[in-house]
């Protein structure tokens with residue numbers, strides 16, 4: 001099995017970017033170890049503080065954020081970092097060539113139940129036309145990402161990564177501490193009737209979204225074999241979609257603060273959209289590709305539908321399966 005670095009070299013990734021990816025992954029291995037220790041490491045439970053998103057911070061959220069931040073602060077190739085757990089941009093090196101954003105621990109409500117959690121990260125080239133630590137560094141479209149990935153802390157620790165080419169999957173080999181290539185190129189089937197959505201939010205959805213699910217649940221023969229899967233950790237749900245297709249949805253709803261859905265553009269939607277698109281799927285926000293959204297703020301949220309092309313298009317356009325299949329041919 002191939003190791004990570006030779007694979008990245010073979011993909012033509014430049015040495016500075018490879019080193020930066022290794023920095024992020026060094027932090028991920030430490031997080032994986034703490035996660036595996038669970039209550040033994042004293043990292044479960046809440047800190048009773050809230051993050052910028054108004055969510056209660058878990059100890060492991062704070063610890064993971066600190067680990068990533070400390071390692072990136074020591075990396076001269078980094079100009080600035082942004083994290084879901086930080087109020088504002090953290091400047092690193094005025095001459096750094098990259099910026100990094102991350103959700104240090106996605107799905108953290110799963111920590112206390114020993115469920116799937118993960119670290120999501122994204123790398124862009126630093127802009128030369130704005131200050132090195134300006135928020136505007138991160139006002140880049142998802143299409144401009146030079147690398148996107150996540151580490152999923154499940155029964156095994158997986159790295160899913162794209163540097164612009166295929167979405168590849170690596171598994172952490174605990175015997176030597178490195179990531180080994182276990183899937184050359186993930187490929188999302190065009191059609192799969194599995195959907196991942198929090199159905200309990202039905203009452204808050206707009207008429208279009210309610211109608212789509214009414215059809216799935218009660219009438220549409222296209223969805224006779226539909227099945228719902230919901231991990232409540234986007235990274236785990238999107239990993240399933242990347243592995244065997246289906247659709248992950250987090251629509252806008254009428255609750256205060258969720259008018260644009262719950263998923264953050266910078267830390268979650270963009271990196272996962274890049275991985276999904278590079279595995280042959282689609283990732284939409286309304287009728288636009290997520291990767292084409294012009295960011296307006298650091299912690300911006302966007303409605304999300306990503307996964308198998310046929311199922312995502314059917315949701316976004318509300319047309320019949322037959323019409324979509326014929327438009328794809």
Ligand code: MG
Nearest residue numbers: 103105106107
């Ligand atoms: Mg998250």
Ligand code: MG
Nearest residue numbers: 084103105106
């Ligand atoms: Mg998080």
